[in-house]
Amino acid sequence: MRDIDDGMPGAVDALKALYPRTGRAHVVGVTGAPGTGKSTICDRLIGSFRAEGKKVGVVAVDPSSPYSGGAILGDRIRMQEHATDPGVFIRSMATRGHLGGLSASTGDVVRVMDAMGMDVVIVETVGVGQDEIEVARTAHTTVVVLVPGMGDDVQAIKAGLLEIADCFAVNKSDRDGADKVVRELQVMLDMRPRREGDWEPPVVKTAAIHGEGIGDLRGALDRHAEWAAGSGRSGQVLTDRRKSELGEIMRGMIAKAVERRIEAYPGGIDGLANDVRAAGKDPYTAAEEILKGAMDGLKESGGR
Amino acid sequence: MSSTRKLRILVAKPGLDGHDRGAKIVARALRDAGFEVIYTGLHQTPEMIAAAAIQEDVDAVGMSIMSGAHMVLMPAVVDLLRARGGEGIAVFGGGIIPDDDMEALRAKGVKGLFTPGTPLAEIVDWINANVTPRQ
Numbered sequence: 001m002r003d004i005d006d007g008m009p010g011a012v013d014a015l016k017a018l019y020p021r022t023g024r025a026h027v028v029g030v031t032g033a034p035g036t037g038k039s040t041i042c043d044r045l046i047g048s049f050r051a052e053g054k055k056v057g058v059v060a061v062d063p064s065s066p067y068s069g070g071a072i073l074g075d076r077i078r079m080q081e082h083a084t085d086p087g088v089f090i091r092s093m094a095t096r097g098h099l100g101g102l103s104a105s106t107g108d109v110v111r112v113m114d115a116m117g118m119d120v121v122i123v124e125t126v127g128v129g130q131d132e133i134e135v136a137r138t139a140h141t142t143v144v145v146l147v148p149g150m151g152d153d154v155q156a157i158k159a160g161l162l163e164i165a166d167c168f169a170v171n172k173s174d175r176d177g178a179d180k181v182v183r184e185l186q187v188m189l190d191m192r193p194r195r196e197g198d199w200e201p202p203v204v205k206t207a208a209i210h211g212e213g214i215g216d217l218r219g220a221l222d223r224h225a226e227w228a229a230g231s232g233r234s235g236q237v238l239t240d241r242r243k244s245e246l247g248e249i250m251r252g253m254i255a256k257a258v259e260r261r262i263e264a265y266p267g268g269i270d271g272l273a274n275d276v277r278a279a280g281k282d283p284y285t286a287a288e289e290i291l292k293g294a295m296d297g298l299k300e301s302g303g304r
Numbered sequence: 305m306s307s308t309r310k311l312r313i314l315v316a317k318p319g320l321d322g323h324d325r326g327a328k329i330v331a332r333a334l335r336d337a338g339f340e341v342i343y344t345g346l347h348q349t350p351e352m353i354a355a356a357a358i359q360e361d362v363d364a365v366g367m368s369i370m371s372g373a374h375m376v377l378m379p380a381v382v383d384l385l386r387a388r389g390g391e392g393i394a395v396f397g398g399g400i401i402p403d404d405d406m407e408a409l410r411a412k413g414v415k416g417l418f419t420p421g422t423p424l425a426e427i428v429d430w431i432n433a434n435v436t437p438r439q
Contacts, residue, residue, distance in 0.1 A: 002361045002438075006309050069310070070335035076356060077345035083352040089359055094340045096310075 001091060001112055005105045007256055015108055021115035025057070026225050028120060029139025031101060031161070034127025036145045037171040039078035040208040041217070042124050046082050048218045049120050055087045057113030057121040061102050064094040071095075075124055089113060101125035101132030104255065107248045110138060128161065136164035137244035140237075141224045143217070145169045146185070148177030162188065165201050167220045173205040173213065199227055257294040265290075309437030311339045312362040316353045317346050318377045319369050326398060326420075327368035333424035334366075339431070350377055354384035357393055364394040364435045366427075374401055374409065382413040394435045398422070 003011040028045070030038050042058060049056045060075035071094035082088040091109060098104040102125060113121045125135045136142045144165035162185075170181050185203045194200075202220045206213030228237045265272050276286045315331045317324045324346055331341045342360050344353070357365050365385070369377055378397050385393050396416030401409070406417050416430045 002312075006437075064340075065335060068336045068338045070338045071340045072331055072335050073340060073342045074345075076342060080345065080348075080352070083344075084349075084355050090356075092342050092360055094310075 001109050004108045004112070005093060005096075005103070007105075011108075015111065018112065018115040022111045023114065025110075025114040025118050025121045026221075027110055027114070027123065027138065027140045028221055029123045029125065029135035029142040030145060031125040031128055031132070031135045031142065031164075032145030032169075032171075033129065033147075033150065036127070036147045037206075037208050038124050038127070038145050039075045041143070041145060041169060041171060041206065041214075042075070042122050043079045043081065044208050044211055044214040045122060045218065045221075046079065046088055048214055050082070050085065050087060053087075054119040055117060056082075056089075057110075057116065057118035058088070058090040058124065059093060059106055059109050059113070059121065060090065060124040061093050061095060061106060061126050063126045064096050066097070069096070089116065089118065095126060099132070100134030101128045102134050102138065104252055107138050107245065108252075130160040133161060133164045137248065140228060140241070141166045141221050143167045143169055143221070145171050146181055147172045148175045148181050150181075166199060166224045167201055167217070168203040169206045169208075169213070169217055170203060171206045171208055174207045174210070178205055197232075199224060253298065254294070257298045258290060261290050261294040261297055311364070311431070311435060311437060312342065312360060313339050313431070313435075314342045314344065314353065314357050314360060314362045314365045316344050316348045316356070316365065316367050317369075318348045318350060318353060318367055318381070319371045319373045320347065321369070321371035322346055323370045324368070326370070327366075330366065330368065330398065330424065330427060333428060334431070337428040337431075350380035350384055353381050354388060354390070357385060358388050358390055361438070362393060363438050364396060364431060367395070367397040367399075369397060369399040372400070374399055375405055378409055378414045379412040386413075392438050396427075396430070398427075 030042055032038050046056050046058065062071055062073045062075060064071040073092035073094060075092055076090055079090055093103045093106060093109065095103050106123060110121050110123060123135055123139055125132065142164050144161060146168060168185050170178050182203050182205060189201060204213055204216045204220055206217055208214065227233065262269050262272060267274065272286065276283060313334055315327055317327045331343045334341045342362065344356055353365060365381060367378060367381065374397060382395050385391065395414050397414055398418040401417055401419055409417060415434060418427055
């Protein structure tokens with residue numbers, strides 16, 4: 001996992017070797033704004049899966065500092081209870097500048113945990129805003145966590161985060177306003193265009209810190225997994241998963257090749273910028289040249 | 305950058321005392337130095353710390369102990385890491401540690417020891433000098 005995260009040569013070969021062992025785990029994404037209780041919900045979900053003897057992997061993503069590149073990864077604090085349980089494997093990751101709510105290597109690390117034999121892999125995103133929806137491409141079932149008091153009902157009709165939910169958890173529901181959030185979500189869901197047989201995202205009230213509503217949330221996750229595996233749907237679901245997997249891997253390889261090309265340029269990105277300015281070149285041409293070099297590099301290395 | 309090792313460091317607060325201000329300040333300083341810091345919170349047992357260090361594949365474990373239990377807890381983590389294939393993980397610690405204990409702890413494999421008042425830059429320098437990304 002370290003090699004994958006650090007983009008070391010050889011990591012791609014390891015991923016190829018373990019790929020045939022993937023595809024069995026149920027990947028659950030948990031996303032929401034900072035402080036809504038994502039980690040606590042994850043902690044309770046781990047407990048609920050463990051009660052059935054299921055092995056659980058967790059990939060918890062926290063932000064990297066845009067200035068120092070360092071990070072404080074603190075999601076484990078809420079998952080203490082499972083620290084020494086051999087059936088639980090928790091890995092913290094930093095975004096390292098990647099936008100979208102995950103780190104660039106999250107998908108690969110999820111596949112490693114899948115190949116390790118985890119029955120469930122929970123992906124906890126960084127605290128997100130309105131448009132960090134990458135988790136929906138990685139996870140099979142996406143939970144969007146909301147809390148009371150985060151804004152008026154116009155927030156609920158905006159595009160983005162709310163559209164990717166397979167299930168809503170209205171957490172901290174022991175606070176005032178939880179029922180209003182539930183109502184607003186339901187109105188939003190009733191208004192959305194849909195076809196016969198579409199999944200209806202349930203809205204579940206939770207108070208994760210007290211363990212309330214976790215059974216309902218688990219039920220919703222299981223129902224969604226069953227629906228996705230159900231006849232007539234499973235083929236499309238699997239194709240969609242392959243599609244997003246392919247897109248993610250290709251984007252990752254191209255980004256890596258471009259970064260390597262820039263690193264190899266004398267003086268790195270600063271040198272490149274200076275040369276572009278000195279030569280009176282436009283940045284589009286310079287970018288095309290870098291991209292072309294990156295593609296030539298890819299041909300030689302095969303994406304490693 | 306595509307293929308560069310970034311140091312990963314676990315900062316843990318073992319034992320029963322609840323003073324984690326120091327641990328949090330160190331964690332913050334390590335973040336600002338560009339390291340990825342996994343912070344696990346209060347009241348950690350040596351087993352919890354070792355398990356987290358292995359799962360997180362860290363290069364170093366830093367412990368903050370104010371309760372006087374450092375002679376038991378710090379070597380216990382060193383031993384557990386060794387038993388689980390983590391012998392390459394550097395172990396360092398901070399707290400109220402008498403000089404007499406320092407030698408004994410170093411002999412038991414706790415490589416870096418810092419007492420109250422140590423400038424944060426000294427801890428960062430120690431890490432840069434003594435901790436390398438594990439291969």
